[in-house]
Structure formats: structure tokens, C-alpha cells
Amino acid sequence: xxxxxxxxxxxxxxxxxxxxxxxxxxxxxxxxxxxxxxxxxxxxxxxxxxxxxxxxxxxxxxxxxxxxxxxxxxxxxxxxxxxxxxxxxxxxxxxxxxxxxxxxxxxxxxxxxxxxx
Amino acid sequence: xxxxxxxxxxxxxxxxxxxxxxxxxxxxxxxxxxxxxxxxxxxxxxxxxxxxxxxxxxxxxxxxxxxxxxxxxxxxxxxxxxxxxxxxxxxxxxxxxxxxxxxxxxxxxxxxx
Numbered sequence: 001x002x003x004x005x006x007x008x009x010x011x012x013x014x015x016x017x018x019x020x021x022x023x024x025x026x027x028x029x030x031x032x033x034x035x036x037x038x039x040x041x042x043x044x045x046x047x048x049x050x051x052x053x054x055x056x057x058x059x060x061x062x063x064x065x066x067x068x069x070x071x072x073x074x075x076x077x078x079x080x081x082x083x084x085x086x087x088x089x090x091x092x093x094x095x096x097x098x099x100x101x102x103x104x105x106x107x108x109x110x111x112x113x114x115x116x117x
Numbered sequence: 118x119x120x121x122x123x124x125x126x127x128x129x130x131x132x133x134x135x136x137x138x139x140x141x142x143x144x145x146x147x148x149x150x151x152x153x154x155x156x157x158x159x160x161x162x163x164x165x166x167x168x169x170x171x172x173x174x175x176x177x178x179x180x181x182x183x184x185x186x187x188x189x190x191x192x193x194x195x196x197x198x199x200x201x202x203x204x205x206x207x208x209x210x211x212x213x214x215x216x217x218x219x220x221x222x223x224x225x226x227x228x229x230x
Contacts, residue, residue: 004160032216043207043220044161093160097216104149104168104211106218108160 003027004096006109013084013116020080021112023094029074030096034106035067038091050077084116119144119210123221131229136195138224140182140208143189149211150191151218152182156204164206167191178202203228 003026013019023033031052036044048069049057056069066088068080077096081088091113095106124139142148149168153161165176172184182193191208208221 006160034217043222046217046219049215049217091158095161095218104166104216105151105163106216107163108153110160111158113158 002098002105002107004094004107004109006092006094006112008112009110010113011115013114015085015116016083018080018082019084019114020078021092021094021114023077023079023096023109025075025096025107028096028098028100030077031074031099032097033071033077034095034097035069035077035079036093036095038093038111040091044093047079081114084114086116089114089116119148119212119219121150121208121210121219121221123206123208123224125224126222127225127227129227129229130198132200133197136180136193136198136202136226138193138206138208138226140191140193140221141189142191142208142210144210146213150182150184151209151211152176152180152191152193153207153209153220154178154204155207155223161207164193198226198228200228200230202226 005024007022033050035047047062050069050071052071058064071077093111095108098105120143122141151166152164155161165174167184175181180195207223209218
């Protein structure tokens with residue numbers, strides 16, 4: 001149980017285009033999902049908290065107009081990187097909070113590697 | 118504000134040897150602490166968690182961690198390393214009631230045959 005998927009697993013796009021990444025909780029409903037960014041050989045940096053039915057909460061320094069987050073249902077959150085640039089190339093990981101067991105646990109997707117050329 | 122510090126970006130052990138990965142935390146409230154493992158090009162998998170119950174927490178794959186309030190530590194151990202344990206390990210602390218996690222910088226575990 002508690003499986004989170006991401007699609008696509010990797011994507012290459014041209015500079016200036018937009019790309020959408022999906023995060024799905026497959027066997028549970030997640031009112032809260034999180035989006036992280038990970039640079040090579042570095043830790044995860046929280047980008048934003050995605051709440052179902054409301055606007056995402058972005059961490060300081062994260063451009064909300066560039067990284068659009070939509071949490072339209074209890075099992076799906078999407079991250080759209082708009083007008084992508086090479087510096088947006090990174091590994092993007094989502095997680096979903098399991099609402100049971102005190103809600104302490106986050107289950108992570110397998111990640112999406114974005115390369116902007 | 119909460120934070121975690123992982124000492125040692127790389128730890129190398131021989132197969133069969135003890136694994137010890139260090140994590141120290143800073144928190145103004147009783148913390149919720151986690152250890153996650155990441156294999157190359159994959160997401161994170163929860164190894165174990167501390168949520169104010171037993172101070173010695175057992176996780177998957179033979180790992181365990183002990184919460185020591187006096188030392189503000191939550192070190193991860195495994196009695197006998199296996200080649201398949203080679204991965205990146207992250208310690209994390211939950212931020213207040215927001216359920217956000219703050220991650221340490223990670224420790225890469227290398228297991229020598």
C-alpha cells in the first residue's frame with residue numbers, strides 16, 4: 001500500500017516550452033502532496049505544499065508563476081514548469097502525506113528527471 | 118526552527134560490518150524524525166520513523182535508530198552491512214504541524230566486498 005507514482009519518469013524539452021509532471025497516489029487519498037527538487041548529489045529542497053482544492057503554498061525563493069501546481073483531486077497533483085530554461089533541469093520528486101497513522105508519513109514518487117535543452 | 122545535520126557525506130564499510138550513519142537534530146518542540154533511503158535515480162523509501170513512542174525504532178531491511186534526547190541524535194545503525202545497502206540515506210525532521218519535512222544533506226553509504 002501507499003504507492004505514489006510520477007509521470008513521466010524523464011522528459012527532455014526545449015528551452016522556452018512548458019512541461020507538466022503528474023504525481024498520483026495510487027491506493028490512498030492524499031489531501032496534501034509535496035513537491036521537491038533535487039540537484040545532483042544534493043539533498044531534497046522543498047518547493048511547495050500542494051493542498052487539494054486550494055492554492056499551493058510555495059517555499060521562499062520558489063517562483064510560483066514558473067512552477068505551477070494544481071491539486072485538482074485527492075489523488076492527483078501536477079507541477080508545470082513554464083517557459084523552461086536549462087537551469088530548471090533537475091530531478092523533481094513528489095510525495096503524498098498518508099492521512100492515517102497520525103499523518104506523519106510521506107510516501108515518495110520515483111521522481112521525474114527534467115532536462116531542458 | 119527545526120533542522121537536521123548529517124555528519125559524513127560518505128561512509129564506507131566492508132560487507133558484514135556495522136553500519137552507523139549519524140544524524141543530529143534541532144527542534145524547539147518534540148520532534149518527529151525519519152530516515153529515508155534513495156537508490157540511484159529513484160525516489161525515497163521510508164526506512165523508519167520516530168514519533169515520540171519507543172526511543173529505539175526498528176525499520177525495514179534490518180535498520181534501526183535510537184532517539185537520544187540528551188544528545189539530540191537519531192543515528193541509524195545496522196549490525197551487518199549488505200552490498201544491497203549501498204545507497205544515499207537521508208535523515209529528516211517534520212516541521213511543526215505543517216507536515217513538511219526538512220532533510221539533511223544526505224550520507225552516501227558504500228559497501229566494500
